[in-house]
Amino acid sequence: MASNFTPNPEQLTLLPDITGKKINGVGETEIRQPTPIFWHDPERIAHGDLQAWFYKNGRSEKVRSIREETMKVMATPISEVTQEKPDWSATQWTENLKQAALEREADLVGIAKVRPEWIFEGFEVKEKWIVILGLAMVFEEILDAPGPRTQVEVQTQYGRGARASHKLASWIQEQGWTAKHHGGPRAGSMLIIPAALEAGFGELGKHGSIINRQYGSSFRLAYVLTDVPLIEDEPVEIGADRFCTNCQLCTKGCPVDAVSPTKEMVRGVEKWYIDFDKCILYFNEHNGCAVCLAKCPWNKDGAAPRLTDKLTRRLSQNR
């Protein structure tokens, strides 16, 4: 659904010479580290002025105050490392850490081994593990996209992600290991979605977000980095990727035709891709968007578990 959207001319003057496609490596066949593109320090990204425009324009008082709270949480030091590490096996650490995450606001938790191709250029990650946390959104609020209720809900869940990752990192340090935490909406040192896919969160949807067996794509992500002895999770197949091949709801629903109907080669991986250059202008001007999430049938009440059951049954019959 291409709308009659015409970007504010001010935004157009702030566009850099390089495209998002180029920065993201669309069409590149070699695996490489991602280049920071948005939600990073404006000084180190080509779209820094455009990002500054987003922060300067719009955003309700409510969104601003939730964001300020989130930033405060992120800046608060976590617990000190204690000297005694419990003598737990990797299985016990994994069980206890996941339990600790779920008791500290996370709705989903998964573990992946850090890969260099998830670390942004210019950043360093030395930890072995990334623990991904998922924070469920209230989908009724997302149905207001691109309206103010959606923006409040998105910001609220990023705030919860900041608290959950802060509390989990504190818990880890109280058990004698070090940890680093990160919660959105600002980008951290790593791409989270590919790590969350490896950590068994679900499959990538055509709208560029993960589709999970419980929450569909109605959740946000946060993470903790650590060297605690852990056991990694495995990627899962729930039939979402195949479902997306035959569904066009987000493609048709996107006001600026930014959802590619077919997969693209991006830094050596063939995957669903959102056209950053089209999306970002609309996103910026509406202080956020999420229309593609609002359109996704996996997010309707109870749909994700139902679809997962049906599609995984079909997948196993076809094997």
Ligand code: SF4
């Ligand atoms: S978030 Fe971007 S891709 Fe999704 S509907 Fe809005 S403009 Fe389109």
Ligand code: SF4
């Ligand atoms: S709206 Fe349809 S195509 Fe888009 S992510 Fe959801 S299921 Fe996939």
